[in-house]
Amino acid sequence: MKILIQNGRVMDPATGRDETADVAIAAGRIIAIGNVAPDFHPNRTIDASGCVVAPGLVDLAVRLREPGQEHAGMLESEMAAAVAGGVTSLVCPPDTEPVLDEPGLVDMLKFRAEKLHLARVFPLGALTRGLKGEVLTEMAELTESGCIGFGQAEVPIVNAQVLQRALQYAATFGYTVWLRPQDFWLGKGVAASGPLATRLGLAGVPAAAETIALHTLFELMRAVHGKSASAPGARVHLCRISSAAGLALVRQAKAEGLPVSCDVSVHNLHLTDVDIGFYDSRLRLQPPVRQQRDRDALRAGLADGTIDALVSDHNPVDSDAKTLPFAEAEPGATAVELLLGLSLKWAQQDGLSLMKALSVLTSGPQAVLGASLGTLQASVGRLAVGGVADLCVFDAAAAWRVQAEGLRSQGKHTPFEGHELPAVVRATLVGGQLAYQAAGQEHAAAA
Numbered sequence: 001m002k003i004l005i006q007n008g009r010v011m012d013p014a015t016g017r018d019e020t021a022d023v024a025i026a027a028g029r030i031i032a033i034g035n036v037a038p039d040f041h042p043n044r045t046i047d048a049s050g051c052v053v054a055p056g057l058v059d060l061a062v063r064l065r066e067p068g069q070e071h072a073g074m075l076e077s078e079m080a081a082a083v084a085g086g087v088t089s090l091v092c093p094p095d096t097e098p099v100l101d102e103p104g105l106v107d108m109l110k111f112r113a114e115k116l117h118l119a120r121v122f123p124l125g126a127l128t129r130g131l132k133g134e135v136l137t138e139m140a141e142l143t144e145s146g147c148i149g150f151g152q153a154e155v156p157i158v159n160a161q162v163l164q165r166a167l168q169y170a171a172t173f174g175y176t177v178w179l180r181p182q183d184f185w186l187g188k189g190v191a192a193s194g195p196l197a198t199r200l201g202l203a204g205v206p207a208a209a210e211t212i213a214l215h216t217l218f219e220l221m222r223a224v225h226g227k228s229a230s231a232p233g234a235r236v237h238l239c240r241i242s243s244a245a246g247l248a249l250v251r252q253a254k255a256e257g258l259p260v261s262c263d264v265s266v267h268n269l270h271l272t273d274v275d276i277g278f279y280d281s282r283l284r285l286q287p288p289v290r291q292q293r294d295r296d297a298l299r300a301g302l303a304d305g306t307i308d309a310l311v312s313d314h315n316p317v318d319s320d321a322k323t324l325p326f327a328e329a330e331p332g333a334t335a336v337e338l339l340l341g342l343s344l345k346w347a348q349q350d351g352l353s354l355m356k357a358l359s360v361l362t363s364g365p366q367a368v369l370g371a372s373l374g375t376l377q378a379s380v381g382r383l384a385v386g387g388v389a390d391l392c393v394f395d396a397a398a399a400w401r402v403q404a405e406g407l408r409s410q411g412k413h414t415p416f417e418g419h420e421l422p423a424v425v426r427a428t429l430v431g432g433q434l435a436y437q438a439a440g441q442e443h444a445a446a447a
Contacts, residue, residue, distance in 0.1 A: 001025075001026075001042070001043050001045065001433065002025065002041065002042045002044070002045075002244045003020065003026075003042055003043070003044045003045075003046065003389075003429070003431060003432065003434070004022060004024055004025070004036065004040065004042035004045045004046070004341050005022070005023040005025070005045075005046045005048050005053055005163070005391070005393065006022050006045060006046065006048060006049070007020065007022070007047060007048055007049040008020070008021070008022075008023070008048025008051050008052065008053035008254075008393060009048075009051070009052045009053065009398045010023060010033060010034075010053045010054075010383065011052055011053070011054050011354065011355060012054070012362075012363075012382055012383040013058045013095065013355055013358050013362055013363040013382075014055070014207065014345070014362065014366070014381065014382035015357035015382065015383075016057075016385075018373065019034070019353065021033055021034035021036060022036045023053055023383075024036045024037075024040050024042070025334075025389040025432045026040075026428070026432070028039070028388060028389055028431045028432035028433070028434065029386060029387060029388055029389055030383060030384065030385055030386065030387055030388075030389050031386075032121060032385060032387060033076040033385055034385060037410070038368040042061070044434070046393065048124070048393050048426070050299070050361075050395060051334060051393050051394060051395050051396075051426055052331055052393070052394055052395075052396050052398065053391060053392075053393050053394075054086075054358055054362065054383075054391065054392050054394070055088075055089060055358075055362045055363075055380075055381050055383050055390065055391065055392070055429065056086065056087065056088025056089060056362075056366040056380075056381075056391055056392050056429070057085070057086045057087045057089075057339060057340060057361045057362060057380050057391035057392055058087070058088070058089045058090070058309075058361065058366055058369070058380060059087045059089070059090045059091070059311055059314070059336060059339060059361075060091045060093065060263055060309055060311045060314050060365050060368060060369075060382045061080070061093070061263065061311035061312060061314065062078065062082065062091065062092055062111075062238075062312060062336055062377070063078075063092060063095075063242065063314060063315045063316065064078045064079065064092050064096075064109075064121070064313040065078060065096075065316055065410070065411075066078075066096070066109075066112070067096050067097060067108070067109070067312065069104070071134065072212040073420060074312035074410060074427075075112055075113060075116060075340040076116060077408065077409060077410040078314070079113065079116055079118040079119050079121075079315065079411065080313075080338070080408045080436075081307050081314075081334070081336050081337050081342060081407065081408040081409040082118065082336045082337075082339050082431065083118050083119055083389060083428040083436040084117040084408050084425060084436050085312075085314075085336050085337035085339055085340055086336065086339075086340050086392035086394060086395040086425045086428050087119055087336055087339065087426060087428075088119050088120060088380075088390040088391075088392065088428060088429075088430045088435070089119060089120040089122065089380050089381070089390065090119050090121060090124050090265065090336070091122045091123075091124060091148065091149075092109075092121060092122070092124065092128075092315045093123055093124050093133065093151060093153040093178075094123070094133060094150075094151060094152035094153055095154065095155070096153075096336040099125070099126045099129075099130050099131050099138045100123055100125055100126055100147070100329075101125065101126035101128075101129050101131075101142075102142075102363060103138075103142055103144065103145040104145075104317045106123055106125065106142060106145040106146055106147055106425060107146070109121065109123055110146050111145045111176040111203065111327075112401060113422045114175065115437065117214060117430070117431075118184030118435050119255060119430060119435070120376075120380070120430065122146075122148045122369070122372075122373075123147055123148070123182075123293055124147060124149050124150060124151045125137060125139065125142035125143070125145075125149070125150045125151075125155075126142075126150065126151075126152070126180055126272075127146035127150040127151055127152050127157070127166055127177060127179075128152065128157065128162065128166070131155045132155075132304075132366060133152070133154055133155065133156070133157040133158055133159060133162055134159070134398060136160065136162070136166055136169060138152070138163060139169065139170070139173065139175055140233055143173075143175065146186060147256055147370060148176070148372035148373070149176040149177065149178050149237065149330050149372060150166075150170065150176070150177055150178065150180060151177065151178030151180075151239070151393075152179060152180075153180075154180060154182075154286055155248075155328050156180075156182050156183065156184040156187065156213065157175035158184045160216060160220065163216075163217070163220060164220045164223070164224070166234075166419070167220055167221060167224045167233075167234035167236075168234070169223050169226075169333060170234045170235070171224050171233050171234035171235075174235075174371075176236070176237055176370075176372060177234055177235070177236050177237070177303075178239055178284075179213075179217065179236060179237075179238060179239065180235075180238070180239040180287070181210050181211050181241075181246065181288065182205075182210060182213050183208070183210075183212045183213050183216060186203075186205065186206055186208060186209035186212065187205055188203065189202070189203035189204045189205035189208065189288070190203050190205075190284065190288070190326065190327045190331075191203070191204060191205065191208070191273060191288050191326075192204065192205055192207075192242075192288040192289065192291065192294075193205060193206040194273060194290075194291055195214065195215050196273045196274060196276065196317070197273065197360040198287065200250060200276070200279065200326075202326065202327060203286070203327065205216050207242075207243040207244075207245045207246065207294070208245075209241060209286060209289070210241070210243050210245070210246040210287070211243070211245050212250060213239075213245055213250070213389045214249045214250070214253075218249065218253050218260075221233060221234060221236060221256075221259075222258070223239060225258065225259075227393060233258070233259055233272065234258040234259070235260075235261075236258075236260050236261075237260070237263070237368055238250060238260060238261070238262035238263070238325075238369050239260045239262075239267075239311075240263060240264060240268065240286035240287055240313060241262050241263070241298065241301075241307065242264075242265075242268050242288070242290055242294065242298070242299035242313065243290055243293045243294050243297075244293055244296075246426070247297050247301045247306060247307070247431065248297075248423075250301075250306060251301070251306045251309075252261050252298060253304040254306065254308075255395075256291055258280070258403060261281070261306055261308045261309075261310040261367075261368045262306075262308060263307060263308050263310065263311045263345075263365070263368070264298050264301070264302055264309075264310060264311070264315065264344040265285075265287075265310075265311055265312070265335075266295075266310060266311070266312055266335055266338065266339060266343075267289055267313060267333065267335070267415065268287065268289055268290070268298055269286050269295070269296065269298055269302065269310065269342070269346055270342060270345070270346065270416075271289040271415060272278075272289055272290065272291060272294075272295050272298070272385050272418065273284065273288070273289055273290060273291060275415060276289075276326070279325065279393075280326075280414050280415070281322055281323065281324060281325075281326050281329035281413075282322070282414060282415040282417070282422070284326055284329040284331050284332075284335060285313075285331050285332065285333060285415075286324075286332075288398045297445060299350060301384040302346070302360055303350060303356070304426065305354060306366070307360075307407065307420050308360075308364045308367065308368050308382075309343075309360055309361070309364040309365040309368055310339070310343050310346075310364075311332075311339075312335035312336045312338065312339040313335060313366075314333075314334060314335045314336035314409070315331070315333060315334075315335075315411075316332065316333075316409050316410055316411020316413075317330045317331075317332040317334075317411050317413055318410075318411065318414070319334070319412070322362060322413045326447045331409070331413060332413075333413055333414045334407060334409040334411040334412065334413060334414050335414060335416075336409065337381065337408060337409065338414065338416055338421060339361065339408055339420055340361065340392070340394065340401060340423050340425065340438055340443070341400070341421030341423045342421060343357045343420060344357045344359055344396065344421075344422045344423045345421055348350075348422065350408060354396060358379060358411070362381040362382065363381055365381060366380050366381030366382060366403075367380075376388065383417060388431055388432070389429055390428075390430050390431065390445045391427075391429045391431040392423045392428050392429075393425070393426045393427040393428070393429075393430055394423060394426055395424045395425050396423050397421050397422075398421050398422070398423070398424040399424070400420070400422065400424050401419070401420050401421075402414060402418060402419050402420075402421060403418075404417055404418050405418065424438065425438065426438050
């Protein structure tokens with residue numbers, strides 16, 4: 001299939017490219033950006049006039065709910081939702097049922113995902129067997145099966161000695177450890193500690209749940225880093241920073257030179273605990289949304305680069321588990337289809353450029369993944385002649401209203417329902433194949 005995308009505004013944060021140009025695609029790769037050869041005869045032409053042609057988005061936190069939780073979502077529904085939102089590469093946590101702690105389970109997941117010809121799936125392997133925080137998994141075998149790193153999802157490691165051994169092992173072999181910093185005991189609440197949680201009678205999660213975990217982690221990283229002057233130490237990615245105090249510790253660790261990166265979810269970037277209102281279970285999230293000062297600090301940290309990536313934290317939940325009293329409702333929300341719009345909305349509200357809004361969805365997360373992408377490192381999250389053709393074509397000037405029935409995800413619950421968001425995705429290409437096309441665009445895209 002040869003595809004020509006014409007008259008679009010080609011934007012690539014990785015290189016700073018921002019120009020009106022045609023993009024030619026053949027054999028799954030980009031063969032020209034501008035200066036398309038006159039003898040190039042496409043099978044399909046996409047008119048991108050008035051639209052942005054950007055690298056496919058990279059989302060570092062998407063639960064596909066398969067295997068084991070198909071009642072809440074399946075590979076087909078959640079990956080269809082991803083490409084509808086312009087996401088062409090996604091990282092899925094290991095907390096499936098069963099847990100991704102065996103190579104065979106990872107092989108099965110990747111095989112099922114590849115057969116769908118939708119987004120690229122990069123699984124995280126479990127750091128400990130069964131996510132129990134006791135025995136380390138066979139990381140080498142899981143890496144061979146396709147895991148790009150190792151994490152605990154929402155399950156903290158209580159035993160600091162186990163965490164230290166995990167960091168030592170990861171440092172030896174160059175693996176990245178993905179952790180959401182949260183103290184096991186302090187993190188048992190359902191809403192952010194503060195006046196609102198007290199007034200509603202909800203068990204609180206203090207910011208100290210995050211900072212205590214970060215202090216412990218950074219001390220262990222310093223100890224591992226200090227054992228060998230030549231070794232870079234264990235590389236750690238912090239998932240979904242939620243507090244101003246936690247962000248300050250991350251900024252300090254980065255300034256110190258510790259090999260650490262972090263992300264923030266769209267929920268913590270836009271919402272505060274006040275949005276819980278009268279026990280709205282759509283706001284039952286992990287980590288919980290905090291006070292306005294925390295939200296403002298996170299927005300500033302994403303703008304100045306302390307936070308490396310914006311993630312959807314897509315976690316579809318079925319109605320039976322969500323339409324319960326707030327404290328009993330299952331945490332999570334569907335968000336992968338909203339990621340682009342919420343990034344652009346943040347940029348518009350804070351006076352930032354479209355290029356900045358795209359960078360936290362493309363080049364930023366690509367840098368987090370780094371060498372774990374293997375041969376895709378030079379292609380994912382960027383537009384490169386000769387690289388794989390993962391692209392998102394969207395109309396930045398158009399707007400749409402979030403409605404549950406219009407979402408492709410099997411999970412229909414989102415705290416952003418009814419919100420108007422910018423950016424309508426017109427087409428998504430993965431490996432040079434049209435993975436998604438907006439309704440009404442078929443005729444325009446035909447050769």
